[in-house]
Amino acid sequence: MTKTQLLLISRKYGTFIALLLIIAIFASTTDGIFLSARNLSNLSRQTVVIGNIAIGMTMVILMGGIDLSVGSLVGLGGIMVAVFTTRLHWHPAVAIAATLLLAGVLPGFINGYISEKYRFHPFVTTLGVMTIARGATLLISPVSMSVGETIKFIGQYNIPKPVTLIILSISFFLYAAITIYAAVHRSRYEKTTVQLSKLIIPVAAAAVFFSLLGWVFLSYRGMPFMVLIFALIVTASHFLLTQTRTGRYMYAIGGNNQAARLSGINVMSTWTFAFILTGVLAAFSGIMLAGRLGGATPTAGNAYELSVIAAVVIGGTSLMGGVGNIMGTLIGIFILGVLTNGMSLWGLSSYVQMCVQGIVIVLAVILDSVTKNIRV
Amino acid sequence: MNSPVLEMRHITKKFPGVRALDDVTLEVQKGEILGLVGENGAGKSTLMKVLSGVYPHGTYDGEIFHKGETVRFHHINEAKQSGIGIIHQELNLIPELNIAENIFLNEEPTVWGSVINYSEMYLETHKILDNMGIDMNPRRKIAHLTMGKQQLVEIAKAIKDNIEILILDEPTSSLTEVEVDLLYELLRALKHKGVSCIFISHKFKEIFHICDRVSILKDGKYVGTYPIPDLNHDKMVSLMVGRNIKELFVKETADPGECVLEVNDLCVKNPTRPGSFLVDHVSFKARKGEILAFAGLMGSGRTETMMAIFGAYSKKSVSGDIRIHNNSTNIRNPADALKNGIALVTEDRKQLGLHLLMSIKENITLASLEKISFANVINKPKESQIVGEYIDSLKIKTPSDQIAVNTLSGGNQQKVVLGKSLATEPLVLILDEPTRGIDVGAKVEIFKIMNELVKNGVVVIMISSEMLEVLGMADRILVMHEGKITGELNRKEATEEKIMTYATGGTR
Numbered sequence: 001m002t003k004t005q006l007l008l009i010s011r012k013y014g015t016f017i018a019l020l021l022i023i024a025i026f027a028s029t030t031d032g033i034f035l036s037a038r039n040l041s042n043l044s045r046q047t048v049v050i051g052n053i054a055i056g057m058t059m060v061i062l063m064g065g066i067d068l069s070v071g072s073l074v075g076l077g078g079i080m081v082a083v084f085t086t087r088l089h090w091h092p093a094v095a096i097a098a099t100l101l102l103a104g105v106l107p108g109f110i111n112g113y114i115s116e117k118y119r120f121h122p123f124v125t126t127l128g129v130m131t132i133a134r135g136a137t138l139l140i141s142p143v144s145m146s147v148g149e150t151i152k153f154i155g156q157y158n159i160p161k162p163v164t165l166i167i168l169s170i171s172f173f174l175y176a177a178i179t180i181y182a183a184v185h186r187s188r189y190e191k192t193t194v195q196l197s198k199l200i201i202p203v204a205a206a207a208v209f210f211s212l213l214g215w216v217f218l219s220y221r222g223m224p225f226m227v228l229i230f231a232l233i234v235t236a237s238h239f240l241l242t243q244t245r246t247g248r249y250m251y252a253i254g255g256n257n258q259a260a261r262l263s264g265i266n267v268m269s270t271w272t273f274a275f276i277l278t279g280v281l282a283a284f285s286g287i288m289l290a291g292r293l294g295g296a297t298p299t300a301g302n303a304y305e306l307s308v309i310a311a312v313v314i315g316g317t318s319l320m321g322g323v324g325n326i327m328g329t330l331i332g333i334f335i336l337g338v339l340t341n342g343m344s345l346w347g348l349s350s351y352v353q354m355c356v357q358g359i360v361i362v363l364a365v366i367l368d369s370v371t372k373n374i375r376v
Numbered sequence: 377m378n379s380p381v382l383e384m385r386h387i388t389k390k391f392p393g394v395r396a397l398d399d400v401t402l403e404v405q406k407g408e409i410l411g412l413v414g415e416n417g418a419g420k421s422t423l424m425k426v427l428s429g430v431y432p433h434g435t436y437d438g439e440i441f442h443k444g445e446t447v448r449f450h451h452i453n454e455a456k457q458s459g460i461g462i463i464h465q466e467l468n469l470i471p472e473l474n475i476a477e478n479i480f481l482n483e484e485p486t487v488w489g490s491v492i493n494y495s496e497m498y499l500e501t502h503k504i505l506d507n508m509g510i511d512m513n514p515r516r517k518i519a520h521l522t523m524g525k526q527q528l529v530e531i532a533k534a535i536k537d538n539i540e541i542l543i544l545d546e547p548t549s550s551l552t553e554v555e556v557d558l559l560y561e562l563l564r565a566l567k568h569k570g571v572s573c574i575f576i577s578h579k580f581k582e583i584f585h586i587c588d589r590v591s592i593l594k595d596g597k598y599v600g601t602y603p604i605p606d607l608n609h610d611k612m613v614s615l616m617v618g619r620n621i622k623e624l625f626v627k628e629t630a631d632p633g634e635c636v637l638e639v640n641d642l643c644v645k646n647p648t649r650p651g652s653f654l655v656d657h658v659s660f661k662a663r664k665g666e667i668l669a670f671a672g673l674m675g676s677g678r679t680e681t682m683m684a685i686f687g688a689y690s691k692k693s694v695s696g697d698i699r700i701h702n703n704s705t706n707i708r709n710p711a712d713a714l715k716n717g718i719a720l721v722t723e724d725r726k727q728l729g730l731h732l733l734m735s736i737k738e739n740i741t742l743a744s745l746e747k748i749s750f751a752n753v754i755n756k757p758k759e760s761q762i763v764g765e766y767i768d769s770l771k772i773k774t775p776s777d778q779i780a781v782n783t784l785s786g787g788n789q790q791k792v793v794l795g796k797s798l799a800t801e802p803l804v805l806i807l808d809e810p811t812r813g814i815d816v817g818a819k820v821e822i823f824k825i826m827n828e829l830v831k832n833g834v835v836v837i838m839i840s841s842e843m844l845e846v847l848g849m850a851d852r853i854l855v856m857h858e859g860k861i862t863g864e865l866n867r868k869e870a871t872e873e874k875i876m877t878y879a880t881g882g883t884r
């Protein structure tokens with residue numbers, strides 16, 4: 001293998017290999033605690049809250065934007081759903097819908113619409129919304145509040161093991177079927193031959209991945225409901241970015257805004273949509289977090305925006321816009337999640353953890369830029 | 377013959393999936409102007425990037441000799457120090473900086489080591505521009521200059537140092553005739569000073585006019601080098617393309633039918649000078665079955681007229697009435713224009729026409745995704761099929777439709793922009809300098825496509841600074857000068873002189 005080939009591989013799978021390495025390190029230094037089903041199950045639950053938001057943020061950053069308000073929206077979402085369910089005793093469905101609307105759609109709309117309409121960088125708009133949202137949260141309730149039973153259910157319920165098994169099996173077979181169908185179909189319209197490696201590798205990887213999930217969730221309490229929701233969000237977003245016009249437009253807007261406009265793309269609506277989606281996902285994360293912890297804190301989600309942006313950037317999405325994808329972000333989320341979890345198991349203080357996280361972010365970006373500029 | 381000032385031997389350069397250069401040899405004599413020609417994607421730009429250190433030593437095979445000694449450039453700065461300067465096919469200026477700042481970028485005169493000495497910088501810039509015979513204020517922002525002027529700034533930047541070999545990659549593609557003459561003078565002056573030039577162009581007239589010898593590339597291979605007196609147009613074409621091209625303009629006349637596009641009193645305000653207009657009460661009609669050409673000098677308001685029709689400017693700065701099939705339209709943005717069946721191929725493909733990081737496929741379908749999607753979901757097989765058809769019909773040279781367009785040669789990028797507009801299946805197709813940077817063979821293809829479109833009832837509006845193209849292809853010619861339409865000529869009466877008279881503001 002030549003040097004360029006190595007570099008090419010590290011460009012494609014660099015972050016993934018890094019993830020595996022980190023996992024291996026923790027697995028071998030924590031007396032098996034890290035790899036225990038219980039720990040991994042908890043890890044999955046912790047990751048979902050940040051992960052959800054990172055999915056929306058991927059689209060925003062992909063379009064050349066940024067959203068600093070997400071952390072505050074997590075706090076606002078939690079407090080709102082607490083007020084609606086425990087103080088006002090609204091029906092949980094209504095409470096959730098109202099929360100998503102007020103703590104998600106509305107601020108997201110402001111973030112997107114205003115920055116596009118008046119043409120200034122969303123850094124400013126979302127900084128403003130971030131401050132407003134945190135202030136509003138503390139105004140509504142300066143102290144922690146408990147949330148309704150249904151909300152707790154969302155955050156804490158575990159899907160029974162048999163159902164987990166069924167869900168995982170169906171997902172795997174669906175994935176395999178779609179992969180094979182897509183490859184065959186594609187080779188037909190692109191008039192190329194099907195490369196077996198392109199079939200076997202993803203399906204095998206999926207088999208390993210799903211078995212791992214199965215082992216974790218079946219040996220410890222079943223699949224958390226939150227994780228299922230997250231999986232659905234990831235799938236839908238991946239579909240949005242790869243198969244729909246909206247997704248294509250996002251890449252186009254991030255790649256060359258002016259040319260996108262001249263191609264007849266409605267920049268305003270696509271742009272605003274991504275911010276609304278991110279806002280909704282942040283508010284929803286707030287609801288899930290409150291549910292998991294059994295109550296909402298007004299300071300919840302503090303500084304989440306930084307972890308979220310870090311996950312997206314580690315995942316290879318370019319802050320310049322135009323480049324990035326959901327799978328990369330997913331790996332970014334895992335890297336951050338695994339790091340936090342593993343270092344806690346090591347007993348490192350959260351200060352040390354912060355330093356390490358910072359180093360990882362910088363390393364990831366260096367890796368990205370080094371491998372991107374290879375001239376072959 | 378004395379020994380060449382520069383030799384490139386056995387240069388081979390590979391990209392994934394393409395062998396852009398295959399054992400190419402090139403020799404440049406001192407003080408000569410060497411033409412470099414070849415089809416789109418033949419490897420001209422790549423060869424020059426190898427020479428100027430853009431592709432550093434080690435990323436290609438072969439050797440370069442400068443005055444008899446082997447040189448290995450690891451960076452453009454090293455090439456520059458050896459006196460090799462390049463002006464790239466795509467302009468590389470920073471729009472938000474002014475002329476002087478661009479010319480002296482990274483080489484600013486300083487005092488105390490790091491404080492920029494602005495007065496000296498402006499003074500020097502004045503001198504450089506004066507020497508070149510150009511009258512421009514060094515403090516003007518690049519963004520406010522026409523493409524032609526920007527090109528001149530690039531040249532000023534390249535020749536301000538002691539230069540021995542100047543590479544010009546399609547320098548004239550956005551220059552007016554006057555500016556081209558200016559360039560010729562510049563090159564001749566350089567030649568007298570003993571500077572050698574490598575001059576890439578698809579315009580044979582220029583090659584025959586200015587060059588001493590011509591080197592020809594074909595499909596990444598070296599064909600040969602010929603003194604100009606030994607060549608003629610047909611011979612050069614057949615060496616380049618590998619076959620004969622009989623006639624360049626294959627004009628087929630169709631009967632003009634009903635009026636499709638009607639523009640009344642279109643005005644565009646000048647954003648930098650309130651009270652004046654970029655487009656000044658322009659009115660015209662375009663009929664089915666005709667090719668309507670807009671002639672004029674660079675900066676005469678042709679591009680702005682078309683951009684305004686296409687809804688590219690904010691509604692506040694535009695006034696006037698645009699009718700399609702006698703129905704008035706309300707075009708507020710390019711999306712509206714496309715819905716009304718108006719498509720535009722812009723002259724500035726890098727900034728306005730292309731998504732450089734996206735694939736050929738994604739670029740071609742970007743403006744017409746609605747046609748190939750169900751609800752919001754893109755029908756990918758159909759997308760591939762349509763893109764395949766355009767790649768074939770436009771003869772885009774590429775190993776696959778998944779390739780990012782920034783790796784395509786300039787001419788092939790132009791074809792992608794054209795494909796994008798064609799894919800919207802427009803009623804009115806506006807082409808702003810459609811053949812810029814396109815080789816002879818492809819030009820003929822594009823003219824054929826224009827004929828085909830016209831025959832199918834599409835209105836084709838063409839802006840071109842190529843006099844021969846306008847005379848060869850247009851049914852009717854409107855000439856603009858300083859934002860106004862100053863004359864109209866039909867195919868029979870049009871001559872180069874008449875167009876020039878109108879274009880410079882004269883009347884008959």
Ligand SMILES: Nc1ncnc2c1ncn2[C@@H]1O[C@H](COP(=O)(O)OP(=O)(O)OP(=O)(O)O)[C@@H](O)[C@H]1O
Pocket residue numbers: 391392394395396414415416417418419420421422423465773774782783784785786787788813815
């Ligand atoms: N960075 C790159 N990556 C991959 N392929 C490339 C890259 N740069 C150039 N190529 C390929 O190399 C070939 C030669 O390109 P080059 O730009 O040198 O052509 P050219 O002769 O300058 O054409 P034109 O007249 O259209 O400007 C083309 O097939 C092009 O697609």
Ligand SMILES: [Mg+2]
Pocket residue numbers: 420421422465545785786787
């Ligand atoms: Mg070129």
